[in-house]
Amino acid sequence: DAGVIQSPRHEVTEMGQEVTLRCKPISGHDYLFWYRQTMMRGLELLIYFNNNVPIDDSGMPEDRFSAKMPNASFSTLKIQPSEPRDSAVYFCASSQQGGGSPLHFGNGTRLTVT
């Protein structure tokens, strides 16, 4: 399996622009997670899906952030409008059912908002 695939790897945009991050989870995994990593806050869970349904979005910073999972093989995280404080590395991860199942992470998207 190719693992979790994220695109783009790098994104540089200007404040106010819309940003869309993409994720393809590992086939057969029931859970998909979006994390944000910064030096100040570490690794933060933004939202997670189970069988394409959003389960917990309490980590989404504000209404500018939205996430969708239209099918089992694709998810997007959208920021509209973007702000400089959104600059971070955004990771997508997937896992199988079960509390002991480990997360499989993509290589992340490094977002820079100027």
Place this chain on the structure above:
Amino acid sequence: AQSVTQLGSHVSVSEGALVLLRCNYSSSVPPYLFWYVQYPNQGLQLLLKYTSAATLVKGINGFEAEFKKSETSFHLTKPSAHMSDAAEYFCAVSVGGGYQKVTFGTGTKLQVIP
């Protein structure tokens, strides 16, 4: 609620020396515990996991960790550090069956001195 505490945000060891990275957890129910490693510009990768089968868990790259319930600890060790071990290491905890909320520690950066 569950949590993990990693003692020491930075650890330096000499090549060939023992590696010891500390993790203490808090959980009201028996937890699942994980160690992940993150190399520069990459996502997190699973090193090892504890799922109650055995208290001493062996992982990849010569790492192992011991679950000590009485001390609520899950410290990561490796007998002899290699230059390629330089990375950031994260301890994580999750509880429950299908519920997949994983809580990560703040990470420990390991520096290996030649």
